[in-house]
Amino acid sequence: MSFLLQQLLLEPQRILALDNNQLTHALSQARSSRLLGSLACEMQALGIDKQLPQTVDRHFDAARLIHEKQKRDLRYDTDKIQLALNSVGEKMVLLKGAAYLLAELPVGRGRFITDIDIIVPRHRIDAAEKALLNFGWQTGDIDPYNDQYYRKWGHEIPPLTHSKREITLDVHHNILPPTAGPDVNAGLLFEQLIEIQPGIFTLSWRDMVIHSATHLFHEGEFHHGLRDLWDLDRMLRDFPERDPQFWEGLVSRARELQLTGSLFHGLNYAQQVFGTPLPDGILEETGSWTRAGRKPLMDFLFLRAFRPDHPDCKLPFTGLALSLLYLRSHYLRMPLYLLLPHLVRKAWMRQFEKDKEETH
Amino acid sequence: MQLLKHLPPDEFSRRLSQGEIPLRIGPYVYNLQSNLSGVAAGIRTLYPDFTLAGPDDFVDYNVALLSRNALQRLRGEAEFLFDMKAPFDAIPIGQAYAFLEWGMNWCVSLHTNEYLKLHAAVVSRGDCAVIMPGTPGAGKSTLCAALGLRGWRILSDEHAMIPPNTTDVVPLCRPVGLKNESIEVIRRFSPDAVLGPVSKETHKGVVAHMKADLHPASHDTKPLRAKVMIFPRYARDEPQQLSPRRRSDSFILAAYHSFNYSLLCETGFEAMKTLIENIDCYDLVYHDLDWAIGAMDGLPDVQGEQ
Amino acid sequence: MTWRTHSKGRLYDANESTVVYFDSYSGDTHLLTDFAGFVVQQLEPRPLTTEELMHRVADSVDPDDIADLAAALTGVLEELVALDILTRD
The missing domain is CATH 3.90.228.20 (Phosphoenolpyruvate Carboxykinase; domain 3)
Incomplete structure (x- = not known):
C-alpha cells in the first residue's frame, strides 16, 4: 500500500483500478498530506473524476471547491494588498502558494494555501507595514518577546491579519532568515521579477524553484514534505517549457544566492520520489564531495519525511527521522547560540502561560 | 444487514480497538477506533441500532479516540485522530466520549461540500x-x-x-449532544431517554449524548x-x-x-x-x-x- | 462623480424592507435596505453619475418623499462604498 499517493499523483488514471479499501487509504493519505486538492484537479484535468462512484468523488469535489474559493479570495485580497503597497510606491511580489495560484501555473492546480506571502526590499519594510496597517491589516496578538524576535532575527515581520478576511499575510524581506547560514542577497531576487498580471509580480522561474527547495529544507515543516516536493516536481516539469534556458542558468543562480545545497537536495529528492526528469550532470554540478559523503544519512532522513504523512506509509524510525530533521532545520536557520535561548525561552513561556491559566 | 448490537461484546471490543467498526451514518461510513473502555461503552449505548458496513466498503471518515502511548496513559489523556492525525490537543480521558462525538461532527463540518x-x-x-x-x-x-x-x-x-x-x-x-442543565431537563422530561457517558469539565461544561x-x-x-x-x-x-x-x-x-x-x-x-x-x-x-x-x-x- | 459596482452580484428580493445581496467580488453577503438594493441594481449594467442616479431614483419614489432624497442617496452611496460593493471614479 505504500507510495500509493505518489503513483496516483503522477498517473491519476490508476485510481480507477483501485478497490474500495485502497480508495479509502488513497483519500486518507491525500487528505493528511494536504494533497487532496492537487490530486482532485489532476484527475479532473484528465476527466476521470466523473468515472469514480459519486460517494468517492464527492470528497475530491469538496477539495476542489475549497481550492476554488481560496483562489477567488486570493484575487480579492491581493487587489487590496496591491492598493496598499502602491500607496507607498511599492510593488506587490508574491511568493509560494499565492504566486502559484495567481499565476495559474500547473503547480498551483488544486493547491491549498494557508497564508499569503509577499516580499519587499528590507529597507522598505517599515513603509510597507505602515501602509498595510492603514488599509485594515493588523498585527495579531503577539507578545513583545516574539515580536522582537521576528524583527531582529527573522526574515519577515510578525504575521498580519485582516479584520474582515480570514487570511494571514506574511511580509518577508528575504527568503531565509539572516541567521540561517547562507547569506542570501535578497536584492538579487528583485532584479528578475516576472509580471504575471498588471502590477502583480512573482520571482523568476529559477528563483521560485530555488526558494521552494530552500523552504523545504529550512523551514522545519516536514509534515508537508511530500506536498512541497510535489510543488518542486510540478515546477521542474513546467518551467523548462516556459524558458528553454531554464536549466542552464539554474545552478549558477543558486550559487549566486548561496543556495546550491538546498537546490541539490530539492532536485535529488524530487527525482527519487517523483521521477522528475533532470538534465544529465546537474546533480553533480550542484553536489559537492562532502554532500555525496553525507548522502546515505540524508537519504535515511529525507526519504522518510517525504512519505505521505499517514501510518500506511511509515517506514520504521519515521518519528525519529522527522525529529532529527526538525532539529536539522532549526540548526540550519540559526547558529546554536541563538537557537538554544529561543527554544528555552519558548518552553519557559509556555509553562508560564499554563501557570497563569491555572491560578486564574 | 448486520447491526452493531449483533456483534458479541468481545468481538466488538476487539474490532473497536483495531479500528474495524465501520458504521453507516446517513450518507457516510465512519470507521471507529478506540482503546478506551468509556468510549466503547458509549458507542454500545448510543449506536446499537446502526448498520455495520462491510469490510470492503469505502470509508468516508476514519476516526479514532486513543490513548496512544505510555505517557498519555500515565497522564490519563487521549487524542481524537482523523486519518490518524491529531487535529486538536490531547484531552483528559474523562472527556473522551464527548470528544469523539465532536470530532465526528467536525469531519462533516469541514470536509464535505456537496451540500x-x-x-x-x-x-x-x-x-x-x-x-x-x-x-x-x-x-x-x-x-x-x-x-x-x-x-x-x-x-x-x-x-x-x-x-x-x-x-x-x-x-x-x-446522538444528540446535551449540555449542563439540559441533561437533567431531558432526564426529567422522559424516562425513556437513553443517555451515554457523562463528560465533565469539557470546554462546554458537562456533556452527555442522547440516543x-x-x-x-x-x-x-x-x-x-x-x-x-x-x-x-x-x-x-x-x-x-x-x-x-x-x-x-x-x-x-x-x-x-x-x-x-x-x-x-x-x-x-x-x-x-x-x-x-x-x-x-x-x-x-x-x-x-x-x-x-x-x-x-x-x-x-x-x-x-x- | 461616477459610481460603479465591482462585479455583477446576486440579489434576493422577497418584497420586504430589506434585500439580500451577494457581492461576487468580495464573496460577502449583505443585508441591504430595499433602497440600497435598488441603487446597486441600477449600477450593475453600467456606471452612472450621481445626477443620473438621482433621475432614476426620483422616477420610482413617491414625490412627497423626494425632499430628502439627495441626502439619502449620498448616504447610501457612501455606505455602499464602505462595504466595498461600489467604487467611485
Whole structure:
C-alpha cells in the first residue's frame, strides 16, 4: 500500500483500478498530506473524476471547491494588498502558494494555501507595514518577546491579519532568515521579477524553484514534505517549457544566492520520489564531495519525511527521522547560540502561560 | 444487514480497538477506533441500532479516540485522530466520549461540500422536515431531543445538509449532544431517554449524548422536504411565542449559521435562496418544552402530517 | 462623480424592507435596505453619475418623499462604498 499517493499523483488514471479499501487509504493519505486538492484537479484535468462512484468523488469535489474559493479570495485580497503597497510606491511580489495560484501555473492546480506571502526590499519594510496597517491589516496578538524576535532575527515581520478576511499575510524581506547560514542577497531576487498580471509580480522561474527547495529544507515543516516536493516536481516539469534556458542558468543562480545545497537536495529528492526528469550532470554540478559523503544519512532522513504523512506509509524510525530533521532545520536557520535561548525561552513561556491559566 | 448490537461484546471490543467498526451514518461510513473502555461503552449505548458496513466498503471518515502511548496513559489523556492525525490537543480521558462525538461532527463540518450545510438540528413529522438553526445555548439540542422523545423523527442534531437547488434535507442521525442543565431537563422530561457517558469539565461544561434513533424511520437515507425553518431561543423570563419572521433576515441568519455558505459562493447563494423562498420561517421563544412541542405540532405545514 | 459596482452580484428580493445581496467580488453577503438594493441594481449594467442616479431614483419614489432624497442617496452611496460593493471614479 505504500507510495500509493505518489503513483496516483503522477498517473491519476490508476485510481480507477483501485478497490474500495485502497480508495479509502488513497483519500486518507491525500487528505493528511494536504494533497487532496492537487490530486482532485489532476484527475479532473484528465476527466476521470466523473468515472469514480459519486460517494468517492464527492470528497475530491469538496477539495476542489475549497481550492476554488481560496483562489477567488486570493484575487480579492491581493487587489487590496496591491492598493496598499502602491500607496507607498511599492510593488506587490508574491511568493509560494499565492504566486502559484495567481499565476495559474500547473503547480498551483488544486493547491491549498494557508497564508499569503509577499516580499519587499528590507529597507522598505517599515513603509510597507505602515501602509498595510492603514488599509485594515493588523498585527495579531503577539507578545513583545516574539515580536522582537521576528524583527531582529527573522526574515519577515510578525504575521498580519485582516479584520474582515480570514487570511494571514506574511511580509518577508528575504527568503531565509539572516541567521540561517547562507547569506542570501535578497536584492538579487528583485532584479528578475516576472509580471504575471498588471502590477502583480512573482520571482523568476529559477528563483521560485530555488526558494521552494530552500523552504523545504529550512523551514522545519516536514509534515508537508511530500506536498512541497510535489510543488518542486510540478515546477521542474513546467518551467523548462516556459524558458528553454531554464536549466542552464539554474545552478549558477543558486550559487549566486548561496543556495546550491538546498537546490541539490530539492532536485535529488524530487527525482527519487517523483521521477522528475533532470538534465544529465546537474546533480553533480550542484553536489559537492562532502554532500555525496553525507548522502546515505540524508537519504535515511529525507526519504522518510517525504512519505505521505499517514501510518500506511511509515517506514520504521519515521518519528525519529522527522525529529532529527526538525532539529536539522532549526540548526540550519540559526547558529546554536541563538537557537538554544529561543527554544528555552519558548518552553519557559509556555509553562508560564499554563501557570497563569491555572491560578486564574 | 448486520447491526452493531449483533456483534458479541468481545468481538466488538476487539474490532473497536483495531479500528474495524465501520458504521453507516446517513450518507457516510465512519470507521471507529478506540482503546478506551468509556468510549466503547458509549458507542454500545448510543449506536446499537446502526448498520455495520462491510469490510470492503469505502470509508468516508476514519476516526479514532486513543490513548496512544505510555505517557498519555500515565497522564490519563487521549487524542481524537482523523486519518490518524491529531487535529486538536490531547484531552483528559474523562472527556473522551464527548470528544469523539465532536470530532465526528467536525469531519462533516469541514470536509464535505456537496451540500449546503447549516449548523442546525433537523426534525420531521411525516414527510415535513423542520430545520432549527441555533447558536450555542439557544436550546436547539434540548428541543430536538424532546421532540424525538415525543414521536418526532430526529434527522440531525448538528447538520442540516441541503442539496443545492432543492428544499430537501439529507438525514444524518447521530446522538444528540446535551449540555449542563439540559441533561437533567431531558432526564426529567422522559424516562425513556437513553443517555451515554457523562463528560465533565469539557470546554462546554458537562456533556452527555442522547440516543437519537428512536423513530422507526430513523435510519432511512431518503431526503425529506423541508417546509419550515425555526430559530429557537430558550428564555426563562420571556413570554413564549412562535412568530413568523422575514425571509431576507432569515436568509442572513441561516447563512451566518452555515458551515460552507461562503465557500460555495454563487452556488451557496442560490441554494439558500431556493430554500428560503420555499419554506416558512419562524422565531420560537420558549421555556417550556411541552409548550414548544405543542406549538410546533400546530404549525400549518406540520398539522396535515399527523 | 461616477459610481460603479465591482462585479455583477446576486440579489434576493422577497418584497420586504430589506434585500439580500451577494457581492461576487468580495464573496460577502449583505443585508441591504430595499433602497440600497435598488441603487446597486441600477449600477450593475453600467456606471452612472450621481445626477443620473438621482433621475432614476426620483422616477420610482413617491414625490412627497423626494425632499430628502439627495441626502439619502449620498448616504447610501457612501455606505455602499464602505462595504466595498461600489467604487467611485
